[in-house]
Amino acid sequence: MENYRPWLNFRGGWLVALSAAMIASPVIAETPNFGKFNLSPGFETAKAKFTGFTGGSFSLSAISNRDRDRNVCIGFADPKPDHIMVLEKDFSRLKVLVNSRGNDTTLLIKGPDDKTIRCGDDTGKSKDASIDDEQWKRGSYKIWVGAFKPGVKYDYTLIVQEK
Template identity: 65%
Template sequence: MKNFRFWLQFRGSWLLAMMTAMIVTPVAAQTANFGTIKLSPGFEPVKGKGIGYTGGSYSLSAMSNRDRDKKVCIGFGDPNPDHILVLEKDFDNLKILINSGVDTTLFIKGRDDGIIRCGDDTGRNKDASVIDKQWRSGTYLIWVGTFYPGLKRNYTLTVEQ
């Protein structure tokens, strides 16, 4: 009976630890799956590029189901951000685009200010984009998602002024 109670306590503690890790990891993540992009106003277009692949099963809407403009945040990605964007100065306007040929989503979280920006289809294109104003200098965590968990597709991320 003692062994059974110990097993139940261990199993419950392990389950609680796993659930906490799954919830906390995306918010506290410090490294990106595919690297960091550092930009200042007037950057060369080649510096605003990154590559990666989708494939996670973590619901991005679990971090926030709406962004600051009330757009719905959707898709599945990895618990860790795919890219980290460091803006060395303020930007009046930025456009972040995904090119994969599949239906992608974007989830961007300002690590310093907590502002959430989400993107989905771009016109007739099913790839995601976020076009916004008033990007403050600081660090932004970027997740590239898909509508189906675990769907692995290569993509190019492009940041434009």
């Protein structure tokens, strides 16, 4: 068996082996800009306040034009999520709101799967964004806090309330 090369008898040899190795490699978790937090039913609202600031020119509509309730997804933020919220159990209702002292903010929450999107804009007469919704399933949620205009920086507090 002169010049016997068993890997050549394997169709797609190296390409298939390389593809399998890449699939088996661990996925690196996306690190949020301002941190990750976990919530269980009965959490204290006082402990569910997180700070950050808007800024960026990434259009949140690139993630989704509309959310699961057909609300428009607008605003500009960093491409990385600002926060990751981990719900340790299902919640029947949650309210997530932004307090930037009335600046024009937006909100996009993606999770616990890649198909479930929630978007929020003005809250009543305030320009601060909020999302008040039902059926929050256990899992990880990526949260982007945006500004209505690109590149605008507003300091904010993100508040999560159990209803």
